[in-house]
Amino acid sequence: MYASHLANLHRQTNIQEPRHLEGSIAKVPVGMMIRQGFQVVRGLHRHGMKWSGLAGRQPINRVPVSQSMGVGVRVLTMSSWPFSSPPRDYSLPNDSWSPEMRNLYDHYNALCEVEEEGQKKRGPWRRLPSYNRTLKYATGGQCLSKVLQAKARLFTRNTEEPGASFEYVVFLNKQEKSCVCIFQAGHLLEGPPGHVHGGAIATIIDSVTGTIATYLAGPVMTANLNINYRSPISLGSVVLVRSALEKTEGRKTLISCQVTSADGARLHTEATGLFVAINVGHLFGT
Numbered sequence: 001m002y003a004s005h006l007a008n009l010h011r012q013t014n015i016q017e018p019r020h021l022e023g024s025i026a027k028v029p030v031g032m033m034i035r036q037g038f039q040v041v042r043g044l045h046r047h048g049m050k051w052s053g054l055a056g057r058q059p060i061n062r063v064p065v066s067q068s069m070g071v072g073v074r075v076l077t078m079s080s081w082p083f084s085s086p087p088r089d090y091s092l093p094n095d096s097w098s099p100e101m102r103n104l105y106d107h108y109n110a111l112c113e114v115e116e117e118g119q120k121k122r123g124p125w126r127r128l129p130s131y132n133r134t135l136k137y138a139t140g141g142q143c144l145s146k147v148l149q150a151k152a153r154l155f156t157r158n159t160e161e162p163g164a165s166f167e168y169v170v171f172l173n174k175q176e177k178s179c180v181c182i183f184q185a186g187h188l189l190e191g192p193p194g195h196v197h198g199g200a201i202a203t204i205i206d207s208v209t210g211t212i213a214t215y216l217a218g219p220v221m222t223a224n225l226n227i228n229y230r231s232p233i234s235l236g237s238v239v240l241v242r243s244a245l246e247k248t249e250g251r252k253t254l255i256s257c258q259v260t261s262a263d264g265a266r267l268h269t270e271a272t273g274l275f276v277a278i279n280v281g282h283l284f285g286t
């Protein structure tokens with residue numbers, strides 16, 4: 001029953017499954033979720049918090065661990081179970097997008113569907129939805145996030161004002177194991193006058209390479225990011241961040257990345273990212 005509930009939520013929110021979970025939402029995520037859920041709960045205990053259970057549709061209150069355990073009282077605010085409102089997908093167009101960004105979006109969006117014999121079918125590309133909680137996507141869209149509505153905000157999606165910082169959308173090509181991100185940098189990302197800060201460029205590279213690594217390998221963390229800045233990026237301009245799988249080796253996934261002007265003529269940045277598969281409990285010290 002819980003599996004079908006998850007599958008319904010998937011359909012309602014149009015969240016795509018990562019490749020390794022594709023077609024197996026009823027089989028894999030529940031077991032994974034339970035295992036990881038226990039690890040997270042153990043992690044919460046280690047960090048002085050207590051899990052009070054999942055039951056019921058009432059808001060779940062985090063119970064501070066007894067002071068007799070010698071730790072300060074901390075409370076995690078959890079939202080109700082299940083979601084009371086659908087999560088916002090930040091990868092959809094908004095008014096801050098320039099016409100160039102919108103055109104590129106329309107271009108790749110059109111490639112998500114192909115017409116064969118008069119029928120529309122899925123194309124090689126797909127738009128990845130994007131939320132402000134990393135766990136939501138990293139664990140298959142709906143699994144852990146339904147259990148643990150902790151304040152694990154993704155900072156690239158944490159600015160209220162549209163267009164002020166990171167505006168981006170990622171399209172994934174499953175066959176090629178590659179993705180392209182259309183990125184428009186807002187005024188809050190200024191470094192050198194009129195240009196994008198190198199740390200902000202590293203951030204979008206980490207996010208895009210991390211996204212494809214997660215899609216291909218499940219939960220990962222960046223172990224190494226190697227960046228060469230070739231030419232500055234003007235604030236407000238739209239650039240393409242292309243990433244592709246280079247190789248996998250055990251728990252390691254190596255991703256390459258190039259940031260270019262929208263027409264591809266100018267190389268701004270080149271990078272490689274090494275990602276190591278983790279158990280989500282790693283984030284909680286278990």
Ligand SMILES: CCCCCCCCCC(=O)SCCNC(=O)CCNC(=O)[C@H](O)C(C)(C)COP(=O)(O)OP(=O)(O)OC[C@H]1O[C@@H](n2cnc3c(N)ncnc32)[C@H](O)[C@@H]1OP(=O)(O)O
Binds near residue numbers: 137214274278
């Ligand atoms: C949809 C979601 C979208 C999310 C997008 C956002 C993505 C953002 C991703 C991030 O920014 S994550 C935050 C930044 N990263 C960190 O804070 C990671 C901190 N480091 C760690 O937690 C651990 O070092 C790490 C998990 C990366 C690895 O520790 P482990 O103990 O699990 O692995 P181990 O040290 O045994 O290494 C496993 C393999 O990786 C190799 N390795 C680890 N770190 C390396 C490194 N830095 N350079 C090269 N190789 C490295 C290591 O040699 C070994 O290779 P072999 O298997 O061949 O022996």
